[in-house]
């Protein structure tokens with residue numbers, strides 16, 4: 001039985017079905033929303049107009065799941081977990097009918113809930129979250145109805161930044177109000193500064209170090225501005241991208257183990273710790289950070305899909321594990337690519353690690369080759385050992401996915417010295433003769449070991 005019908009839940013159900021046919025394993029999945037197996041990651045590109053049709057974001061419809069022998073019950077919300085009795089209570093949101101259903105194996109994949117501070121005006125028409133396809137549709141409806149062209153995005157994490165791009169593409173004047181000193185708090189502030197400057201270069205007004213205190217409404221009750229302690233920013237539409245928390249209300253009420261970040265705690269097989277027949281994955285769990293050795297909450301679809309596959313294999317009678325993450329993420333705002341993996345300076349300090357840091361400028365292609373674009377790479381390496389700890393990259397085309405080189409090196413526990421020797425592909429249209437990541441690694445070798 002699966003609770004939550006998106007990335008983690010339906011990956012688990014599908015993988016379990018691949019392991020065992022309908023005669024051997026009955027699979028029931030509950031989803032309270034209108035959609036299952038959709039890509040929330042695509043919402044900014046749908047709102048921005050790069051993806052024209054909402055249905056392109058749906059990987060598999062409920063009917064397709066049912067054809068594969070998964071009893072997916074849409075618009076059905078699980079309202080209680082009885083782990084001692086091995087049953088869940090679910091409510092049909094259309095009829096209101098509620099009933100208990102028994103399980104032998106339970107998968108919790110309830111995702112995350114967006115943070116929505118209880119500010120005056122926050123629920124006014126024209127204020128939108130972007131967590132679900134329904135949210136995306138509601139925002140598009142508002143954009144179609146509104147004649148004004150001023151948008152305020154609250155929050156400058158990757159979702160806020162991607163939504164700023166979407167609104168720019170729609171022809172809006174965009175202001176981003178951000179609590180942090182710089183946008184993209186998943187980067188160190190010096191790298192976030194580059195994102196800030198590039199966003200201003202795109203015509204986006206950046207307001208950092210500012211807390212939204214209320215949303216102001218006009219006589220018609222609709223949003224008209226966003227207020228901070230110091231100023232008001234006129235808005236015809238407001239998009240919230242303030243972050244998410246694990247959706248673990250049911251799990252907590254059932255007494256399942258939660259970590260410091262309110263996410264469920266699992267073992268490597270994604271089994272909830274202490275429970276033989278309950279698994280959990282996706283945005284509702286905490287994951288092991290392989291670099292710091294600590295548990296973190298990272299809400300990313302890439303993890304949710306992998307968790308689902310591992311859970312499905314195990315619940316289907318096989319064996320699979322998810323070893324942990326190194327914290328890799330990539331995003332963009334217009335043509336600026338932003339990537340990170342591993343630890344930031346403050347993560348390394350928190351983990352008690354001493355480190356050297358280096359920053360280099362390079363280009364995406366050989367400097368003489370047409371289209372070569374600048375990129376900045378920052379690298380952290382452990383003092384004395386030279387173990388790679390983290391990489392952040394900001395640049396134009398070709399910058400973002402370069403972080404995968406560092407992700408592999410981190411996973412393998414490589415030193416910056418070993419990174420300099422990696423046999424990476426080179427030809428002028430793809431890279432300078434020393435890839436920018438290796439240029440940073442060479443400088444990091446110098447910082448850790450001195451001249452050699």
Ligand SMILES: Cc1cc2nc3c(=O)[nH]c(=O)nc-3n(C[C@H](O)[C@H](O)[C@H](O)COP(=O)(O)OP(=O)(O)OC[C@H]3O[C@@H](n4cnc5c(N)ncnc54)[C@H](O)[C@@H]3O)c2cc1C
Nearest residue numbers: 004006007008032040041078111282283299300301302304
């Ligand atoms: C705008 C946006 C952009 C993103 N971009 C990226 C990206 O570029 N890269 C990336 O890796 N990730 C991205 N993500 C994150 C990614 O979408 C999530 O990490 C992923 O969807 C998590 O999958 P999940 O199955 O754990 O949770 P969810 O997708 O949240 O699914 C959980 C499901 O459970 C249902 N549910 C919850 N409680 C109950 C209940 N009690 N009963 C029944 N059903 C319930 C919910 O309705 C929901 O459908 C983005 C997210 C957003 C919002």
